[in-house]
Each structure stands twice: as structure tokens, then as C-alpha cells.
Amino acid sequence: MIAYLLRRVGYALPTMLGVAFLCFMLVHLAPGDPLVSILPPDASADLQKQLMRLYGFDRPLPVQFGHWVWRALQGDLGTSIATARPVVHEVFNAVGNTFILATLATLIGFTVGSLFGFVGGYFRNSWMDRAASVVSVIGVSLPHYWIGMVLVIIFSVQLMWLPPSGAGPSGSGQWQWDVAHVKYLLLPAFTMSFIPMGIVARTVRALVGDILAQEFVVGLRARGLGEFGVFRHVVKNCAPTALAVMGLQLGYLLGGSILIETVFSWPGTGFLLNQAIFQRDLPLLQGVILILALFFVGLNLAVDVLQMLLDPRIERT
Amino acid sequence: MPDANLPLSPPAVMLRDLHVSFTMPGKQINAVNGVDLLLRQGEVVALIGESGSGKSVTLRAIMRLLDERGTCMSGTLSVNGKDVLGMSSRALAAMRGKDVAMVFQEPLLALDPAYTIGNQIAETIRRHERITARDAAARALALFEKVCIPSPQRRLAAYPHELSGGMRQRAMIALALACHPKVLLADEPTTALDATVQIQILLLLRELQRDLGLSVIFVTHDIAAAVEVADRIAVMYAGRIVEEGSTRALISAPRHPYTIALLNSRRHAAEQRGTRLETIGGAPPDLAALPPGCAFAARCSRATDDCRAAQPLAFDVEPDHRVRCIHTGMTAATARI
Secondary structure: OHHHHHHHHHHHHHHHHHHHHHHHHHHHHOOOOOOOOOOOOOOOHHHHHHHHHHHOOOOOHHHHHHHHHHHHHOOOOOEOOOOOOEHHHHHHHHHHHHHHHHHHHHHHHHHHHHHHHHHHHHOOOOHHHHHHHHHHHHHHHOOHHHHHHHHHHHHHHHOOOOOOOOOOOOOOOOOOOOHHHHHHHHHHHHHHHHHHHHHHHHHHHHHHHHHHOOHHHHHHHHOOOOHHHHHHHHHHHHHHHHHHHHHHHHHHHHHOOHHHHHHOOOOOHHHHHHHHHHOOOHHHHHHHHHHHHHHHHHHHHHHHHHHHHHOOOOOOO | OOOOOOOOOOOOEEEEEEEEEEEEOOEEEEEEEEEEEEEOOOOEEEEEOOOOOOHHHHHHHHOOOOOOOOEEEEEEEEEOOEEOOOOOHHHHHHHEOOOEEEEOOOHHHHOOOOOOHHHHHHHHHHHHOOOOHHHHHHHHHHHHHHOOOOOHHHHHOOOHHHOOHHHHHHHHHHHHOOOOOOEEEEEOOOOOOOHHHHHHHHHHHHHHHHHHOOEEEEEEOOHHHHHHHOOEEEEEEOOEEEEEEEHHHHHHOOOOHHHHHHHHHHHHHHOOOOOOOOOOOOOOOOOOOOOOOOOOHHHOOOOOHHHHHOOOOOEEEEOOEEEOOOOHHHHHHHHOO
16 A cells, blocks of 8 residues: 555656656747747847846756756746746646636536436436436537636626626635635636536446446345445445546646636636746746646546545556 | 245245246347246255256346346246235345345356455345444354355455455355345356365355255256255256256156256266267257247257147156156156166
């Protein structure tokens, strides 16, 4: 158990280093000088040199990389060019906001998706199964920003129940758990929940169908277990895979919500990434990508460990 | 041999004209076509036949374990005198595991892979009895000792995939016996095991049956195993019992051509090198399109037009020895080997 944990962490470390390397190289792989974006076109060669030294671009690449990693380990990812605030500060603010949004969206999507999946798996090819399939296929196929806009039209413009964008009445970006703030969360979270919902529904449906067809379900009935007793066993058997899918979906939502966050102006990582790209804010871009990538690695690790705790067969393989 | 007809105890299992059919898209599979079988209290009956003869389906039908959707069952079916076909699903679940238990062919598939064995035994006990978790665990331990599993405490905490095949089958038997059932249905319990382990499991089953006075239906295609444990043997073919009798009568004087062929295909295997293994020509009939007459006629050397015309009735060739063949007069002369 402990050995497995250590081995998994051991595997994660080189991945993290690789991720850091790619993030760092982004700046140097992108066409053009990284400083072009912040230097005025008529800057003197002297000023250029001065800035080069300031950002450390005059030193050899390996040294720069080592320096960058060293600072990153100490929690310093540089300064945003656009806002002049520390990148770490900006990123963590955004991560917090995205985390709130993605978690709620995943919970909604996972709950509804599991429900659909169980109904579909238990009553295969019935009208309920078909209805659940249609809803989840629609949820997966429709562009989510479009669903978001439609929801805004219905609930914000026509019914005027919920605010159309932002993350709070003051617009400060400082999240609080009260009714006024949560109202801002509902529409984007619901929109976003369509992404995991369809995938979770399909996965759970396939899993439940698979498990119910297995001999051990007959074995359970032969011991006198009723529908509820059997259901408990089915849940435990599909939990590892379903949770893995949920974890990956959460990770996916934490990084991949650029469109929805932009539609709702939700100040999360997707929105920040969008800004960083359009403002050519390279330190910010590097920082956001690095944090998100590391987060993904950590999430995969957590899912692996959780799966092992739930399914005893994984540890040996 | 336990005395058969004690007036007060109903038969452990009674099947009268049991039919089971499965509806498939475009066709109907008639897996069981009028089975009559009586299992008396404390008796062991072996149900033998080749794959697809309907023996496992018959066994599962007794606990109504076949998927309700697409399965059609008719006839009379009672366990300990209680009508099973008319039972509510609640009564059925209360009966399963408590009055009747099943030992499956492949315990690795029949046990839930995500729970420890001890957990599954305790769960079964607590399903049927009001008992604390601690007492249930103690019962599980006692069961493991009863089925001779070494270091039982450790094995109880193991998951099914962590045990060897023989251990798993012992654990499966322990699980089946958890709530002291009177009737045990064993569905090819030794088929998936090594030859040496097979003997051990057979001996264990026979010992437990005697100790606990169990009534057992033992499904197998291994005639040697059937002879080892059974008081009576019933031979199935195409969803019908074609011959049934005491183990001794059936083995020494088989009367149905199918039984004779089945026994011959085995006997000659043990003979000297060079002789050909006798086989039964042809293939088992299509259960979706059974002939109107005897289902074995197409493969039977003695078949006449009468055989193909109508289903032969079962009748007693001697006390407690029933055969479904119109040519038993002919077979009586040739069968003694």
C-alpha cells in the first residue's frame, strides 16, 4: 500500500519535470522575441538589453530553465506583464474561482449522469434508457457556450432570475458563500455540468450493464439478496471506474472551461488563460499552464490512489 | 439410503412437467421440456447430460434464478412443499440462501470480486438472521473451519481472486451453507477444478451432505463424479429426463440408448491403447426446433418411424428406474456390459 503510493509519486515526478520544461520552452518556441510584445517598437538597443537582463533572457537556456524552476519551487512565477501583480497571486485567485465552478458542475453532472447511467443500465433498451441516452447525447453534442447563451437568454434576460455574468455583485472577484454570490454561480455551473453529465451517463450505463450481466449477480440473488442488496454491490463494483472518470472530468473542467468562463465572464483559469493569450502576457501564460498541468498530474495521482483503495485488484498489477 | 417417503416431510424438491423457454429475437429456445424430478429429504440426485441438455437451466429454475425477462416457466415446482413458481419476489428472496443454496461452477465468477469472502458470508447470514456483525463473523470463521480451509482467519479477509481454485470452491461451499439450508443445488461444482482438487471437493461435499443431512441436486457431465456422490442419477437430453434410476441400476443396466452411448463413450476410454474411443455420432438437437418425436432419434441406431412420430412416454422398467424409450425391450438384452 505505502510502497504503491511511493511508486506512483515516483512516476509523477518526472512527468512534472517534463511539464515544467515544456512550459518554460513555450516562451522560446513561440515565434518572435518574447520581449517584442512589451517593448515599444522604437525602443533603443540599450533598453532592449536592459530588459533582457532584467528578465534573464541574456543567459544560456539551461541556466534560465534552472533558475525558473528554482524560483517556481519557491512559489515565484514572475510578474504579470499586464497587471504587474505576481503571477502566482493571479493564478491562485483564478484557480480558486474555477475550482468552485468546476466542482459544482462536476457534482451536478456526476449526480445527474450517474442517475441516467443507472436507469439506462438497469432498464436497458426501455423507453427510460432511450430518453436518458437522448438527453446525454444532446448534452455532449451541443456546443456548451451556445447552451450557456440560451440559458442566459431564458433565465437572465427573459425571466430575470439570475445574473448573466460575473462572479458576484461587487465584481471584485472575491468569492463569498452567500446567496448573492451563489446566484452568479448557478448558470455557469449548470451549463458546465453538461460536459461531465453525458460522459458519466454513458460510462455508468455501460458499467452497470456489464456488471449486471456477470455471474456474480446471479450469485448474489442466490444468497437471497433483494434488489437493494444487489444494487449496493453494483455500486461498489462500478465506483472505481466511475470515480476515475469523474476525477478526469473534474480535471478537464478545471483547465478546459475557456469558452464557458468567457461567456459568463467568470474570473477563473480559462478566462485568465484567454486574457493572457490575447494580451501576450507570457509569464502569466507560463504560470497558468504550469499550474494547470501540475494540477492534472496531481489529480491523476489522486484518482489512481483512490481507485486502488476501492478496488483491491489494482494494487497487484 | 435414507428412507424415502416419510409421511410428514414433503419432498425437498419436486418438479412436475417443468417447462422453461427463452424468448430470443425471432425464435424461442425450449431449454427444458417437461421435467419430472423428485428429490427426497436427505437424498443426492445427480443430473447428468451433455452441454445444452438443460441440466443447469433446470437447476437454476428451482431457485428461479433465470432472468425473468425473456424466460417463460410453467409446470409445478416446489421446494420443501412450498410452491416456488407462485412466490412473491420477497418470499423468493427469503427462501434463497436460507432454505435452498447454490454452489456455482466457477466461484471466481460467482463471488463479488470487490468484497472479501468473509464479508460476503457475513452479509448473507445477516440478510437472513438478526445477528450482530461480530457473531456473523464468528459464524463465518466456523464455516471456514468446517470446510477445512487452512488459516481460516486470514482467508476470510481475502478477496476471491487471492485464493486458489480449490480454496475458492471451499469458500463457495461455506457461503452456501452459511444459513443452514436443507437443500443444496450444486451446478458442476468440480468442473473448473484440477483433477486432484476435484476429488477433495467431492469428498467434502459428500461428507457435509451426510453430516448435515442435506438434500442435494448435483449437476455434472462427469459420470464418475456422479457415481461417487449420488444415490440416484437422472440423465437429461434436449431438456427432458430420458432415464432415471438408482445409481447402481443406471450404471450396471442402462436402458435408454442415450445413456448406453454416454456410458460407452467413457468406458472405452480406459481400455487399452489402440482401441477407438466410442463417440455419439451427430450433434445435440436445435432447442429452437425440436422434432415432434424422440429428440435422440436422429442419433440413435435403434430409431424407428414410431420414435420419430411421437414423444415416448416415461415408464418404469423396474421399481425406481424410469426410461423414456419405446425400445427398452431391445436395449434390455444388449445393454448389460
